[in-house]
Amino acid sequence: MSTPDHTSLDAIVAAGRDLLEAGGPDGLTMRAVADRVGVRAPSLYKRVRDKAALRRLVADATADDLAARFEDVSGFPAQILAFRNFAHERPEGFRLLFFSGAASQEGIERASLPVLGLADALSGQEHALEAARLVTAWATGFVSMELAGAFHLGGDLDKAFEFGIERISRALSEPAP
Template sequence: MPAPERTSLAEVVAASSDLLEELGPGGLTMQAVAARVGVRAPSLYKRVRDRDELLRLVATAAGEDVGTRLAGTDGTLPALARAYRSFGHDRPEAFRLLLTSRPDPGTPQRIAEPVLLAVEQLVGSDRTLEAARFVTAWVTGFVSMELAGAFRLGGDLEEAWDYGLDRLVLALAAGR
């Protein structure tokens, strides 16, 4: 008789996501994940080929989280940007992982679709991709700098965020 399954792939990914936030990427080891889900490390390899696959699965799950958050907005560019920023604040290590890894191929498209739609409403269909890249770069850069503590000149970051986002939307709409 085969041994009973002690953990599922979903449990492995969830535990890995938690460990990533708690310990950073260096702490996300196969041994740590195995201990978290209550199996021996060799048993974990029945679910996940290696650490690279584990990181891909965690990045994909993070992308799904972002996609769900974006889908839960009213679809306007400011709402999408705020949802993405919220994800970065709630899950900073997953945010960074999304920028440095390759999730499943459908994940970036799922994240991009609502942004492309919102941007198209502002700029029209001729420059949608360019405008979406511009927006993504600004929002990602702002959040990355926040997470790194790189805004060192003082001032109110919420005011800076609102100012930048307002100007970004106005500039895109004006360029139509």
């Protein structure tokens, strides 16, 4: 087995993200990460304080991944579609980021900046935070239900998502009362 000096923090985080996707939150353990990167579990503690710190590192890397995806596209529809695609590609990371409280404040802010900028462009600076919260809540709720298989009435979910994007975009572009 390698020594911790031969294992980078980036490799540890990448292993953690992969294990999270493969086994859910229960699969993200110090022992599993140590095995994946080729060190003994006690050696991993020289790089990562504990499981909570590991979860935070994984959540922050997930937030950075999401922020990068937002930056790769422009405009409201494209960014919201990137958010949905991200959730489908990394459902456990999505859940960790949005429902566990594991990410640091800095990680959340990095992932939020593109959404705030988009909300500012749609509804103006005065209402950017409210608009960003509306968009995030709608998209997170829709995608969460979709991932859980909770839409039981049939219909085309892609079409429903696009309908939501169009309606929210239109509503946010109108002057606030």
